Amino acid sequence: MQVWKFGGTSVGKPERMHSIKNLITKDGKQKMVVLSALSGTTNTLLSIAESLYKNNDPEAIQKIDALYAHYQAFIKELYKTENGLKKGQEIIEKEFNFIRSLVHIKPFTLKEEKEIAAQGEILSTQMFTAYLEEEGVKAVLLPALEFMRIDMDDEPMLDFLDEKLGEMLKPHTDKEIIVTQGYICRNPQGEIDNLKRGGSDYTASLVGAGIHAEEIQIWTDIDGMHNNDPRVVKRTFPVRELSFDEAAELAYFGAKILHPFTIRPARLRNIPVRLLNTMQPEAVGTLISNQTVSKDIKAIAAKDGIVGIQIRSSRMLLAYGFLRKVFEIFEKYKTPVDMITTSEVAVSLTIDHVSHLKEIQEELEKFSTIYVDTDQTIICIVGDFTFNQNGIVNRVMDALRNIPLRMVAYGGSEYNISVLIPTEYKEQAMNMLNERLFFYEETMKTIFTAP
Numbered sequence: 311m312q313v314w315k316f317g318g319t320s321v322g323k324p325e326r327m328h329s330i331k332n333l334i335t336k337d338g339k340q341k342m343v344v345l346s347a348l349s350g351t352t353n354t355l356l357s358i359a360e361s362l363y364k365n366n367d368p369e370a371i372q373k374i375d376a377l378y379a380h381y382q383a384f385i386k387e388l389y390k391t392e393n394g395l396k397k398g399q400e401i402i403e404k405e406f407n408f409i410r411s412l413v414h415i416k417p418f419t420l421k422e423e424k425e426i427a428a429q430g431e432i433l434s435t436q437m438f439t440a441y442l443e444e445e446g447v448k449a450v451l452l453p454a455l456e457f458m459r460i461d462m463d464d465e466p467m468l469d470f471l472d473e474k475l476g477e478m479l480k481p482h483t484d485k486e487i488i489v490t491q492g493y494i495c496r497n498p499q500g501e502i503d504n505l506k507r508g509g510s511d512y513t514a515s516l517v518g519a520g521i522h523a524e525e526i527q528i529w530t531d532i533d534g535m536h537n538n539d540p541r542v543v544k545r546t547f548p549v550r551e552l553s554f555d556e557a558a559e560l561a562y563f564g565a566k567i568l569h570p571f572t573i574r575p576a577r578l579r580n581i582p583v584r585l586l587n588t589m590q591p592e593a594v595g596t597l598i599s600n601q602t603v604s605k606d607i608k609a610i611a612a613k614d615g616i617v618g619i620q621i622r623s624s625r626m627l628l629a630y631g632f633l634r635k636v637f638e639i640f641e642k643y644k645t646p647v648d649m650i651t652t653s654e655v656a657v658s659l660t661i662d663h664v665s666h667l668k669e670i671q672e673e674l675e676k677f678s679t680i681y682v683d684t685d686q687t688i689i690c691i692v693g694d695f696t697f698n699q700n701g702i703v704n705r706v707m708d709a710l711r712n713i714p715l716r717m718v719a720y721g722g723s724e725y726n727i728s729v730l731i732p733t734e735y736k737e738q739a740m741n742m743l744n745e746r747l748f749f750y751e752e753t754m755k756t757i758f759t760a761p
């Protein structure tokens with residue numbers, strides 16, 4: 311079986327739901343289909359939560375009414391029969407009654423926020439399954455809240471998923487399409503929780519690993535992983551093939567097309583991941599697998615909101631035990647470290663979880679001097695950097711010659727180099743890198759033929 315995931319834009323309009331029905335039923339093969347919320351819905355739900363935190367009930371009610379009107383209009387175009395529309399009406403009535411009931415809960419807490427945030431996927435999957443049924447497709451909706459769990463460290467419980475989903479699938483061998491929600495899960499307290507923004511990709515990969523799928527397909531609004539962030543750089547193009555390691559690196563360091571952890575479960579069970587475009591289904595897209603192809607530069611990604619911390623030791627830094635002391639503090643506050651560089655007198659590292667920054671700083675200051683830089687960006691360049699054999703590191707440095715570099719990490723693996731820069735230089739740096747790494751010959755020609 312394959313797992314196909316459709317993102318917000320892919321389900322964001324009634325006619326898109328009509329076309330994905332055609333896409334998923336074309337080959338007649340049984341599939342698991344993971345859906346996100348309709349585009350914009352999760353943002354709206356979170357902004358309703360924001361109003362409720364502020365106790366601004368009239369504002370929350372106004373936002374709920376507007377969202378409700380949007381869904382009313384949506385179902386009128388989605389369904390073609392009176393019965394279908396009636397079913398759609400029942401679905402949105404039930405879920406919006408629930409959303410409205412949260413307005414009366416005081417105080418409004420994180421628990422209620424997560425319940426509200428989950429409604430997007432709960433709505434989209436019910437509406438879509440009812441539409442498939444209206445069209446005569448044999449379909450069933452399996453609630454993700456029954457098989458997707460996270461543990462105390464927010465880690466998805468894959469063994470539980472394997473077993474539970476296996477059981478839940480058994481009675482449905484006759485179904486062509488098995489629908490489920492992306493993003494949502496339950497936490498160890500049994501409450502509704504989620505896999506963080508963009509988490510539907512992660513759901514698809516976890517489900518794919520859980521059922522040992524033949525392939526995981528992520529259908530979105532672009533024709534695969536591009537060589538650079540199309541929101542920041544004008545001239546980008548799709549990368550045909552990536553290895554799991556390369557894709558994991560790009561996703562972790564900011565390529566929004568994939569949730570940062572999507573690749574982990576797929577790599578664990580060696581399941582290929584294909585990125586495809588719902589608006590242009592015939593485009594080849596990107597295939598991510600355990601194969602490494604061509605020795606070249608593949609792509610660039612950037613992650614904002616990074617804090618750089620320089621830790622200067624009062625005594626000799628690299629005396630053994632010092633780094634352990636440093637990293638134990640980050641471990642204690644469950645704060646992952648992304649980049650590290652060292653010198654004889656100092657170690658610099660980066661974090662993006664800043665909720666415990668103050669405590670971390672206080673503990674580090676007991677035995678060192680600390681310098682903290684906020685508003686930093688990590689730019690990650692992925693490709694073949696084996697011993698700089700292609701001279702590519704030189705090209706990277708040349709492209710970044712006018713950018714203040716705060717840190718450079720090279721040699722951690724042979725397939726990436728990362729730099730830390732102030733966020734204000736991000737656009738300039740990514741465009742310079744793009745020209746120098748992907749349009750090198752063209753750029754050189756312009757330089758040498760210029761009058």
Ligand code: ADP
Pocket residue numbers: 316317318319320346508529530531532534535536537538539540541564565566567568609611
């Ligand atoms: P979905 O709602 O389908 O999950 P997302 O908006 O989360 O879609 O992800 C797709 C978007 O990711 C694209 O529209 C594009 O703007 C953005 N993006 C950022 N970096 C890349 C990249 N390297 N390649 C492709 N898309 C990227």
Ligand code: ASP
Pocket residue numbers: 317318346347352353430492493506507508509510511
């Ligand atoms: N709907 C969720 C979000 O907007 C999950 C997803 O789209 O992947 O973050």
Ligand code: MG
Pocket residue numbers: 317508511566567568569
């Ligand atoms: Mg997404």
